[in-house]
Amino acid sequence: MTEAQQALDFGRTMDAASPSQRSKGGPTDPKTFSYKIWKWHRMDLFDPVRPVSSFIVPTSVLLCVRVLFLLYGIIVHVYTWVQASRSPLGFWSWAQYFTDMTYFGLIVYFGVISFHTLIYFRGVENWTLDKWHWGFNLALWYLYESAVAFHPVVVAVFWTVLAPSVWSSQAAYWNNLSKHGLELLFIYVDVILNRWDHLMFTHIPLILVIVLLWMFWSWIFTATHPGMWTYPFMDYHKTSNVVYYLALPVAFVISFIVGKYLHLAKERLATKLGLARRFQRVVPKEEKTPDHQLAEMSVPPMAASV
Numbered sequence: 001m002t003e004a005q006q007a008l009d010f011g012r013t014m015d016a017a018s019p020s021q022r023s024k025g026g027p028t029d030p031k032t033f034s035y036k037i038w039k040w041h042r043m044d045l046f047d048p049v050r051p052v053s054s055f056i057v058p059t060s061v062l063l064c065v066r067v068l069f070l071l072y073g074i075i076v077h078v079y080t081w082v083q084a085s086r087s088p089l090g091f092w093s094w095a096q097y098f099t100d101m102t103y104f105g106l107i108v109y110f111g112v113i114s115f116h117t118l119i120y121f122r123g124v125e126n127w128t129l130d131k132w133h134w135g136f137n138l139a140l141w142y143l144y145e146s147a148v149a150f151h152p153v154v155v156a157v158f159w160t161v162l163a164p165s166v167w168s169s170q171a172a173y174w175n176n177l178s179k180h181g182l183e184l185l186f187i188y189v190d191v192i193l194n195r196w197d198h199l200m201f202t203h204i205p206l207i208l209v210i211v212l213l214w215m216f217w218s219w220i221f222t223a224t225h226p227g228m229w230t231y232p233f234m235d236y237h238k239t240s241n242v243v244y245y246l247a248l249p250v251a252f253v254i255s256f257i258v259g260k261y262l263h264l265a266k267e268r269l270a271t272k273l274g275l276a277r278r279f280q281r282v283v284p285k286e287e288k289t290p291d292h293q294l295a296e297m298s299v300p301p302m303a304a305s306v
Helices: 003-016 033-040 059-085 091-096 098-122 134-165 170-193 201-224 239-272 290-295 301-305
Strands: none
Touching (some): 059 091, 059 170, 091 201, 098 201, 134 201, 134 239, 170 239
């Protein structure tokens, strides 16, 4: 059986499954706290075949692209670790930078998703993502959403505020270009190739909590290293810098929303081209959300027979 036939058979199996079956391991008792968390995060909409498949390329190509991005990211981050170990502040000084923390998160995402893509490529009978506890799938979902939301803002802030002060050498130029340019290219290539279809509004609060925790972490660094700020605009003693504290959370939310509707537009385009029906889930009418309704608009009749 070819890869395409295996994927199609698995997609049909998922189509016939109920929401609880599509997100295996989810709690079933509505009275439990875990069920409320599961439902709040809309894990009933999590389709395990989508993160590891593509509308436009075979799984083998998607896997190669992701592994390539992973290997390059590891090289960049190892360089960051080496530079940090030579710093007077010590090895863990890299963790004070939001750029490096989010870049590390991106590497983790590509590592995990490459593993699952490899297992899926080897055959759906070995498939793992639909067998994992829903908590692990939720963590993967957040890794993906945070990459989509964080990195456009990181790149924008770097090139508008910080760039002139970091071109100390060719190595620094390569390092900063990798973490403030190429990583955004990697993310959007993955967005175009993959079949993730949902960035959930209910996930925004935790995205902002992550930003807030990093801010606290940067303040702890300053408290232990008087006079040193992770970024110049973090110095809250300067009245003008308050704008950054207000603008950054808003920018992350806007970036998240842009990413969300980019995915909906991708889903709608795939539907118009007759690509989405091969794996499209059958969602009960009572379970449908505005996201589903938008994605299902203008479905060509011929797609229903795929």
